[in-house]
Amino acid sequence: MRDVNQEPEEETPYECFDCGTIVVTEDKPTACPECGGEIRNRLTPIE
Numbered sequence: 001m002r003d004v005n006q007e008p009e010e011e012t013p014y015e016c017f018d019c020g021t022i023v024v025t026e027d028k029p030t031a032c033p034e035c036g037g038e039i040r041n042r043l044t045p046i047e
């Protein structure tokens with residue numbers, strides 16, 4: 001059996017919706033360190 005649910009423990013870039021600040025971290029940030037805005041994972045496009 002193969003485990004397809006791979007979650008590489010690498011630093012992931014997140015981008016602030018409001019000011020565009022890029023935050024690279026292993027842990028998912030809850031808010032932008034610059035403006036406190038919403039952070040999204042750059043590797044997961046939202047449509």
Ligand SMILES: [Zn+2]
Nearest residue numbers: 016019032035
């Ligand atoms: Zn921001």
